[in-house]
Amino acid sequence: MAIEVDVLKRVPVREQEPKVRATNFEEVCLGYNKEEAEAEATRCLNCNNPQCQKGCPVAIDIPAFIQEVKVGNIEGAYQIISKSSALPAVCGRVCPQESQCEGKCIRGFKGDPVSIGKLERYVADTARQMGIKPNGATEKRNHKVAVIGSGPSGLTAAGDLAKMGYDVTIFEALHEAGGVLVYGIPEFRLPKDAVVKKEIENVKSLGVKIETDVVIGRSVTIDSLMKDEGFDAVFIGSGAGLPRFMHIPGEQAMGVFSANEFLTRSNLMKAFREDSTTPIMHPKKAVIVGGGNVAMDAARTALRLGAEVHVVYRRSEEELPARKEEVEHAKQEGIIFDLLTNPVEILADENGWVKGCRCIRMELGEPDESGRRSPVEVAGSEFDIECDCVIMSLGTSPNPLISSTTEGLEINRRKCIVAEEGNGQTSKKGVFAGGDAVTGAATVILAMGAGRAAAQGIDEYLKSLD
Amino acid sequence: MFKILERNVLAANIYQMVVEAPRVAAGCLPGQFLIVRVDNEGERIPLTICDYDREKGTVEIVVQSIGAETNQIAKMQTGDCFADIVGPLGNPSDLVKEDLEELKKKKIVFIAGGVGTAPVYPQAKWLKEHGVTADVIIGAKNKDLVILEERFKSVSNLYITTDDGSYGRSGMVTKCLQDLVDEGHQYDLCIAIGPMIMMKFVCKLTKELGIPTVVSMNTIMVDGTGMCGACRLTVGDEVKFACVDGPEFDGHLVDFDQAMNRMKLYATEEGRLRLAQEEGKTHHGGCGVCS
Ligand SMILES: Cc1cc2nc3c(=O)[nH]c(=O)nc-3n(C[C@H](O)[C@H](O)[C@H](O)COP(=O)(O)OP(=O)(O)OC[C@H]3O[C@@H](n4cnc5c(N)ncnc54)[C@H](O)[C@@H]3O)c2cc1C
Ligand SMILES: Cc1cc2nc3c(=O)[nH]c(=O)nc-3n(C[C@H](O)[C@H](O)[C@H](O)COP(=O)(O)OP(=O)(O)OC[C@H]3O[C@@H](n4cnc5c(N)ncnc54)[C@H](O)[C@@H]3O)c2cc1C
Ligand code: SF4
Ligand code: SF4
Numbered sequence: 064m065a066i067e068v069d070v071l072k073r074v075p076v077r078e079q080e081p082k083v084r085a086t087n088f089e090e091v092c093l094g095y096n097k098e099e100a101e102a103e104a105t106r107c108l109n110c111n112n113p114q115c116q117k118g119c120p121v122a123i124d125i126p127a128f129i130q131e132v133k134v135g136n137i138e139g140a141y142q143i144i145s146k147s148s149a150l151p152a153v154c155g156r157v158c159p160q161e162s163q164c165e166g167k168c169i170r171g172f173k174g175d176p177v178s179i180g181k182l183e184r185y186v187a188d189t190a191r192q193m194g195i196k197p198n199g200a201t202e203k204r205n206h207k208v209a210v211i212g213s214g215p216s217g218l219t220a221a222g223d224l225a226k227m228g229y230d231v232t233i234f235e236a237l238h239e240a241g242g243v244l245v246y247g248i249p250e251f252r253l254p255k256d257a258v259v260k261k262e263i264e265n266v267k268s269l270g271v272k273i274e275t276d277v278v279i280g281r282s283v284t285i286d287s288l289m290k291d292e293g294f295d296a297v298f299i300g301s302g303a304g305l306p307r308f309m310h311i312p313g314e315q316a317m318g319v320f321s322a323n324e325f326l327t328r329s330n331l332m333k334a335f336r337e338d339s340t341t342p343i344m345h346p347k348k349a350v351i352v353g354g355g356n357v358a359m360d361a362a363r364t365a366l367r368l369g370a371e372v373h374v375v376y377r378r379s380e381e382e383l384p385a386r387k388e389e390v391e392h393a394k395q396e397g398i399i400f401d402l403l404t405n406p407v408e409i410l411a412d413e414n415g416w417v418k419g420c421r422c423i424r425m426e427l428g429e430p431d432e433s434g435r436r437s438p439v440e441v442a443g444s445e446f447d448i449e450c451d452c453v454i455m456s457l458g459t460s461p462n463p464l465i466s467s468t469t470e471g472l473e474i475n476r477r478k479c480i481v482a483e484e485g486n487g488q489t490s491k492k493g494v495f496a497g498g499d500a501v502t503g504a505a506t507v508i509l510a511m512g513a514g515r516a517a518a519q520g521i522d523e524y525l526k527s528l529d
Numbered sequence: 530m531f532k533i534l535e536r537n538v539l540a541a542n543i544y545q546m547v548v549e550a551p552r553v554a555a556g557c558l559p560g561q562f563l564i565v566r567v568d569n570e571g572e573r574i575p576l577t578i579c580d581y582d583r584e585k586g587t588v589e590i591v592v593q594s595i596g597a598e599t600n601q602i603a604k605m606q607t608g609d610c611f612a613d614i615v616g617p618l619g620n621p622s623d624l625v626k627e628d629l630e631e632l633k634k635k636k637i638v639f640i641a642g643g644v645g646t647a648p649v650y651p652q653a654k655w656l657k658e659h660g661v662t663a664d665v666i667i668g669a670k671n672k673d674l675v676i677l678e679e680r681f682k683s684v685s686n687l688y689i690t691t692d693d694g695s696y697g698r699s700g701m702v703t704k705c706l707q708d709l710v711d712e713g714h715q716y717d718l719c720i721a722i723g724p725m726i727m728m729k730f731v732c733k734l735t736k737e738l739g740i741p742t743v744v745s746m747n748t749i750m751v752d753g754t755g756m757c758g759a760c761r762l763t764v765g766d767e768v769k770f771a772c773v774d775g776p777e778f779d780g781h782l783v784d785f786d787q788a789m790n791r792m793k794l795y796a797t798e799e800g801r802l803r804l805a806q807e808e809g810k811t812h813h814g815g816c817g818v819c820s
């Protein structure tokens with residue numbers, strides 16, 4: 064049955080009912096089927112000068128792949144996307160499309176932009192079900208490359224280098240590969256077995272070796288990888304995993320967690336499942352501090368564990384840094400937003416457990432250097448939110464383990480590794496870097512783009528050695 | 530991978546294992562720890578590295594079975610494999626970084642309690658190999674729970690004390706230290722490793738005695754790489770992560786009451802019962818969990 068298309072409106076995507084999904088960890092968005100995807104594809108004007116492509120950090124040839132979707136050629140669409148993106152099933156799900164590709168789409172002037180992300184996801188998921196894989200190397204190159212970290216930047220760099228014929232090993236500190244994709248972003252947004260594992264298998268199928276349980280800087284250093292283990296070049300994609308706390312009174316009370324701990328227990332250690340041996344707190348009423356994607360993920364995880372959830376954010380709704388879709392989903396599920404509010408103290412009972420969060424109201428003042436109006440406290444406006452759990456989700460910074468153990472590796476004031484933008488070259492010969500480790504916490508697609516650029520940089524560097 | 534080559538029962542519920550872990554063995558130093566997972570469903574369990582053999586690529590661990598996961602480890606036999614071992618984690622003990630000549634001038638006393646005895650061994654051994662013989666006090670509830678006695682004898686001046694007086698001296702480790710000082714021993718440095726409650730009282734005493742004291746904090750951990758903050762504790766005025774800033778800290782600055790409180794976070798009824806049973810009324814060897 065053909066779907067009738069209103070050119071001004073997106074073909075709606077099927078989702079789990081908010082009431083139902085608030086109690087399970089299955090994926091919220093069910094994605095397009097063939098009819099829906101082909102119908103949505105007809106909305107693309109196949110622009111001569113596609114603005115959407117300019118909005119995509121890795122410049123996917125969007126109109127070209129959408130034309131293939133329209134005629135039902137999944138393999139063709141997949142190969143077009145693969146030229147620019149190594150993780151389309153992931154990006155289609157988690158990219159902030161409203162500020163990237165879809166934010167620039169011409170259709171968006173008078174109606175809804177084309178659902179580029181959902182189409183990309185449809186292509187990737189269908190290609191996976193059909194068993195379509197990226198093409199491997201045709202010739203071998205005689206160099207070994209070490210990739211540190213198996214997040215989006217590391218996986219992309221490793222995949223690209225393997226396609227060029229290099230002998231690539233990824234070293235990952237955790238027991239499972241995937242970085243934030245496995246430990247941070249929850250199952251209900253990004254299924255681990257069905258999507259992330261498969262994308263990692265694709266990278267492995269290109270010949271990339273993954274050694275888990277190796278903490279670079281502790282188990283072995285970069286210098287020794289290069290000197291003793293014969294790696295000619297190294298890519299650092301170690302992310303920005305160090306959580307920030309507020310340093311307010313009461314933060315050590317029981318029931319206060321970093322979002323990283325809460326999400327890692329739930330996602331990586333599967334603590335949400337009854338059969339998991341890793342414990343997690345099932346809060347009754349949780350306060351999540353922060354307004355980014357991480358905060359939304361922590362909030363929606365706490366909700367699914369049975370809590371009433373308040374998101375406390377010091378600016379207004381407009382400034383919420385999270386993806387719009389996540390905020391919408393969170394609201395539908397019943398999460399309460401306390402905006403223009405900031406915690407000043409965490410209150411504990413006589414046994415040391417959280418019993419409340421003392422907050423202060425904020426108002427927006429003059430714009431700061433980021434252009435956003437900075438929040439200022441409203442004197443005397445303190446009030447208490449009763450709760451048994453507080454989850455700090457204030458952002459993260461790069462872990463100093465690597466920079467402090469690698470000689471001659473320059474870092475900046477924010478502890479980020481200094482690397483050239485076009486090719487990832489660091490201050491140390493043969494060592495390249497990209498992703499959150501260089502930029503600070505950013506996005507999957509930017510990390511991927513950086514991994515890709517560094518793979519080019521490494522290729523040029525290794526050719527110069529021959 | 531990570532095969533158990535040797536397994537011995539040291540005392541009731543305390544197991545010693547030698548495990549293949551070449552990357553850990555290659556670079557580890559006294560004071561560091563590792564994280565194991567029994568199988569693919571397992572929790573990540575931090576354990577101190579108690580000895581290592583760089584040539585053979587093996588490390589030694591000593592585990593007290595106390596809860597779900599450590600009970601699993603206790604059941605493992607020679608030839609079985611851990612799904613994961615990652616390490617070495619944490620910083621090496623300050624001792625190994627100190628100037629050797631300075632170190633040789635120092636009189637050092639180790640205080641070891643319960644399974645904390647095992648992590649003291651590599652430090653005492655390292656000192657012996659570098660020409661320093663330290664005093665070691667091992668405290669246990671009773672004779673049957675004294676572990677590693679013979680190995681300690683060969684690397685240190687050993688004092689054993691039991692709560693019930695069934696072996697060695699009688700009383701807790703703090704009494705033993707006080708007695709030694711009263712007997713004329715002078716110490717420039719004390720290193721205490723054991724249950725938090727023991728370290729707390731040792732620190733109280735050494736502060737009075739004016740002996741600088743280092744403790745090793747066995748907090749709750751998840752990743753062990755500085756990513757989750759589960760292991761945070763207050764040292765002086767600062768919040769530190771035990772896994773990357775420690776595990777050893779200046780004992781006189783650690784907020785023990787807070788740290789012990791935080792251990793209760795995931796306390797299970799089963800675990801509480803077990804600890805209470807094992808430690809008896811003396812509460813020697815407690816971690817604050819059953820209080
Ligand atoms: C909860 C959460 C939700 C997010 N949601 C979104 C979203 O919706 N959309 C979006 O675009 N972005 C999102 N992000 C951001 C995005 O996930 C990151 O920007 C991206 O993952 C960065 O990729 P990376 O490869 O640089 O690092 P990471 O994904 O952080 O991977 C780094 C890897 O390196 C490993 N590592 C670190 N140190 C060492 C070491 N010393 N030795 C060996 N290995 C090491 C780590 O264990 C990790 O596996 C989210 C982030 C979080 C935490
Ligand atoms: C750096 C470090 C080094 C360690 N070294 C050793 C070692 O060499 N040998 C060893 O046997 N153990 C060591 N531990 C402690 C060990 O990790 C815990 O005993 C273990 O995690 C308990 O796991 P479980 O699943 O068996 O118990 P759970 O089922 O998780 O807990 C059972 C009960 O024990 C309590 N408990 C949890 N953790 C601890 C703890 N750290 N100490 C005391 N009680 C606890 C719980 O609150 C609970 O009531 C170390 C811990 C750290 C952080
Ligand atoms: S990768 Fe992200 S930004 Fe680029 S087209 Fe896909 S969804 Fe849009
Ligand atoms: S801007 Fe919109 S309509 Fe134009 S090519 Fe891109 S997706 Fe299609």
Ligand code: FES
Nearest residue numbers: 753755757758772
């Ligand atoms: S164990 Fe996670 S930060 Fe220390």
